[in-house]
Amino acid sequence: MKQSIVSPGRRGLVPLFAAAAFAVAGLSGIAAAHADPITLTAKLVPVPGAPPTGLGHFVATYDPATLMLHWHLTYAGLSGPVVAAHIHGPATPGMNAPPVIFFQPPLTSPIDGSQKLTLDQVSQLLGGLYYANLHTQAFPNGEIRGQLNVQPTN
Numbered sequence: 024m025k026q027s028i029v030s031p032g033r034r035g036l037v038p039l040f041a042a043a044a045f046a047v048a049g050l051s052g053i054a055a056a057h058a059d060p061i062t063l064t065a066k067l068v069p070v071p072g073a074p075p076t077g078l079g080h081f082v083a084t085y086d087p088a089t090l091m092l093h094w095h096l097t098y099a100g101l102s103g104p105v106v107a108a109h110i111h112g113p114a115t116p117g118m119n120a121p122p123v124i125f126f127q128p129p130l131t132s133p134i135d136g137s138q139k140l141t142l143d144q145v146s147q148l149l150g151g152l153y154y155a156n157l158h159t160q161a162f163p164n165g166e167i168r169g170q171l172n173v174q175p176t177n
Contacts (some may be wrong), residue, residue, distance in 0.1 A: 058087035059176065065147070065155050065169030067098060070162065076100035079169040080154045081133075090145060092124070093137040102161040105130040112144075113152035116170045123153070130157075149173055 050085040065081030079098035088105050096108070108130050109122035123144060140148065147153060151172060
């Protein structure tokens with residue numbers, strides 16, 4: 024007869040722990056499914072040395088239930104056509120970071136798009152560590168940029 028390596032008292036705890044883990048996971052999924060979308064905005068302004076004429080406005084909605092970020096970006100007054108557009112991070116205002124979300128062509132105003140985020144990206148986005156940046160031929164590191172900020176809910 025085989026002897027169990029789990030004592031009879033502990034065998035009853037395994038299903039209990041498993042049930043508790045599933046319950047917690049289920050409740051957190053329910054909370055995320057019912058969380059309200061979060062609005063983020065940014066005013067894109069010229070970087071130092073760029074012409075003062077470029078301006079842009081970025082608005083995005085993050086949906087906690089799907090981890091999707093949807094954005095709408097308008098701009099005008101740049102030195103030339105936009106050759107690349109991204110969300111960069113993580114970085115505090117005034118600091119530089121690599122692109123983490125790439126906007127797809129066409130890069131003419133307005134630029135609309137969406138992307139599913141990772142949990143790390145969500146944390147950085149909601150922590151104010153992302154900025155939108157528009158690159159032109161004259162300013163390959165970016166001509167206008169703006170830090171993404173969560174907007175308060177009413």
